[in-house]
Every structure is written in structure tokens, then in C-alpha cells.
Amino acid sequence: MDLKNLTIEKASEMMREGKLTSVELVSAYLKNIEEKNKDLNAYLEVFDDCLDQAKKADEIIKNKKGNKLTGIPIAIKDNILIKGKKVTAASKILENYVASYDAFVIKKLREEGAVFIGRTNMDEFAMGSSTQTSAYGVTKNPYNGGEYVPGGSSGGSAAAVASDMALCALGTETCGSVRQPASFCGLVGLKPTYGAVSRNGIIAMGNSLDQVSPFGKSVEDARILFDAIVGKDDLDSTSVNFINKENMIGGKIGIPWHLFQDGVDEEVISNFKESVEKLKKAGFEIVDIELPYSKYSLATYYIIMPAEVSTNLSRFDGVRYGLRKEGSDVNDSYKKTRSAGFGAETRRRIILGTYVLSHGYYDAYYNKAWKVRHAIEKEFEKTFQNVDFIMTPTTPTPAFKIGEKLNDPVAMYLCDIFSAPANIAGIPAIALPSGFTKNGLPLSIQFMANHFHEKDLFQIGKKFEGIK
């Protein structure tokens, strides 16, 4: 079976026409997993019931009740709860934790009859941009012989799809954790409007930023997944009814050139310029824009996110679930448990978050960051009165080598310099493959649009796919 060129639409059509069963399809992916996962370490666990799930899906299809995702094998990031399955957020502190309920997005996909093939590796608690902070080993980028990182934090999901170990996947974004690995692994990644997808059943990192986000090999695949998981959920009070908005007829693109004057790889810039030329030829109007506040998005992010992390992760104390290390008294037990359970990056962010929230620094950091965030939101609001899209490279460099940037947190954080504005402002953004470096590593561009303009992003994404 030609899994490389298979799309959700094609697989779904073949199953409906009786030319393929879900059992056959899942088996083909399991065979690839058998061959490749040992080396790539994309999956932390392949579910032992995935063929049973496929059988059930085949029944649904036989009864002509299937949808597009019925019988489609999907990889799930290890911070999304599936009832009765282990979910660890790639942390030692949750090594043996079993989910007691389905996340909202899992419920939605279950209704569609999708097949959950396994849980994928990630940076611990989704904190990282290379999947190297996982407590269960690094994941390798399928491109270029396993020397490169797949990006992160959803690196396992990206590597699984890019190496045909799943047809599509779910990841989560707090700041670029789907778009950046999509960029490094040659995939499409969509970060939805904040609130479009429920966070219920997602292991929280930064609540005001987290959003479940789909990976696909094509824009259409990402769209199908997004359509299946979008929707309001009473159990997430920040989720909203998705009001589809679209204004693309001609499509005016703004480019904030001043944001990437320095620090961006030459091949990334020249590929970006080529992409701009292609879009011009395809009839898009392209204008220069200035985003003076958005320049501070990443710095703002690295104050707000750790603040939320330090409060969120206080729940991991070894009392109700997860790892417990006994100490001499209650405080000592907390300390021993958290020290044994959390990795270096997680501790770094907890300490940083505790600092920015502490008396004496709260105004200078946390409060100021909220004001800047507000200014960034206003800036986008104003900009989208003039343009339909904002275009930037997805990442400042292509994939880097395993081992790099691990001991230089700021260098690692800068991987997400172009991701941060969309997360901070809560707007949707899509990462699209745009070619390869001389060495054969994938390159990517991203479009941002105004709140609820996902449909516009899919449209321009498909146009861009068409003119390559």
C-alpha cells in the first residue's frame, strides 16, 4: 500500500467503496511502526486494542454509517486523556497514571469511529521545542538519517505522521508546539483560535494558551481533523461556539519584514522570498506591515506561561496520583516526589514562574506581560482591518541536530519566535511545507488570520499547495 501518498479523503473513499478495510489500513501502519519506531521513538505506546477499534470501524462502514474519519488511524500526543489508557505527558511523575475519562477531543473522534493507534512522545509536560526533554528518550526526525530533532513539543506526533506510522495526528500547542514540529517534519499544522477546541482532558501547561492542534500531510487532512474536534464544551469554560468567519476573495497578505531582519537562517529567508513571489504570481496582493508590539510576543510568553505552569504543576504532589517518594514529613514528601518526578526544564519553568509571580517582581513581570499581551491583541485587531493574512517563516531555522540547544534555554526558546504572536493573541495560524534545504530538510511558511478565520487559512493553504 502506498502510505506515503495516502490522504484521509482517499483512504476514506477506498473504505467506503469496499476496496480497503480499516483492519488492513491499521495493519499497514502497524507494520511500519514495527520497522521504524524502535529507531525513531515516535510512539511511547502502541495500543494493543487498535485492531479491535479498526474492526468496529469496519462494521460502521459496512452499515454505511461512516464519516470521513471512520477507520482512520490517528496518533495521539501523550498529554491527551484516553479513558483506561496510560497518559504521562512524557514525565516520570505520571509514569503509571491511567486516564479515568476521555478528553473532549477523544470523545469527538470516537463518535467518528477513528482509530487511536498509540500515544506519542513529547517534551515533558509539553515544555520544549525539540522533544529532547521527554523522560522517555528523544524522538528522531525521519528526515536525514536520524541525526535531527523533530521539533517539539509534539515531536512524536509529527515524526509518526512524517514516517507513515499514522495517517494524521493530534498535538497540542501552547507556543508553536504543533507548527514548529510540522515545519521540521514537512507537515501541515494548524493552531486553532483559542477557545475553538475544548481543553477538557488535556494535561494543562498554560491554560490561557493551550490548544489542541491537528497535524496532516495536506491542508485538507488538517481541515478534516479540525472539523471533527471543534466545538463548545461545558466542561471548558473558555471554549466557545465556533462562529465561522471568512473574507477571502482576493486575499491581502501583510508581511512584517522587520520581525525577521536578524537571526534567521539564509535558506529560510530565501525560501520565504520565493514563496512570496509565488503568491504574488498567483494574484495575491502583498503589503509591508509593522507589528511593533508583536515583537515582544516571545518575551511576554516566557513570563505568562511559566506563571501558569508553576500553579498548574503544583497539583503533582504525590498525594492523589502519580509518583510518590516518602519523606520525613508532609513537606519533605512533596519535595522528594517533585524532585524525583520533574525533569530539568520543568523545574526551570516552575522556578521561573514562581519568581515572576512573587511579591516584589509581580508588577515588573507578570502584570506588565499582561498589559503587553493586551497591546499585542489590539495590534492584531487593527492589522486585520487592513489585511486578511499575516505571513512569516514558521521557524527561524530548519531542524537542528539532536543534542543542540539543550543547555542553552534561551536559544531553545527562540525556536518559537514566530509562533508566539498567534498564541499570545489567540488567533489561528497554519504552518505549510514550502520546500527543502540543500541538505533535504523541510522548510515551512505560516499564515496567521483573525479569530475564527480558520476557513480562510485552509483556502490560502490549498492555493499555496496548488502553486508549488
Next chain:
Amino acid sequence: MQIEDVEKLAELAKIELSKEEKENLLSDMEGILNYVKQIQEVKVEDIRPEYNNRNIWREDKLESRDFSSELINKQFPDSKDDFVKVKKIL
């Protein structure tokens, strides 16, 4: 930031650190704070920070959920008769 500050923060965050870890964290913090402090130069209107997310409450009445108490109880690191067992607080 001094090493004592790292110690105080670790105490607040209930994390035990070795001497080497404290030193590494101190140098990491300096690097990160040096980067994020750029926001202090941003001129913004003197507004109250906008918290766009507001609490949405529900009625305090019993609703069914699909949690199974069995699955939850099984996660307790220590328990007695289906209750989670905790260390002495006082």
C-alpha cells in the same frame, strides 16, 4: 538574583535541589530574565491588566460524569477503604 533566591524559590515550589542544580538554575534564570526583561521597555497605556477570561459558573447540582470511581481510586499512591491516605499535616 543570588543563590539564596533560588533556594527560596525552590522552597516555595517544593522542589529539592542539589548544589550543582542550584548553580545551573541561577545561571539559567539570569539568561532567561535578561531576555524577558525587554518587556519592561515597552510603552503601554496605563490600563488595568485585561483578564479576558471570566469564570463561568454552573449550578451546584449533581450531574452525571463518566468518571469511574474505581479508575480514580486505583491511582491513589496510598489509600485505605477507597479513601486517599495523606501524611500528617499538623
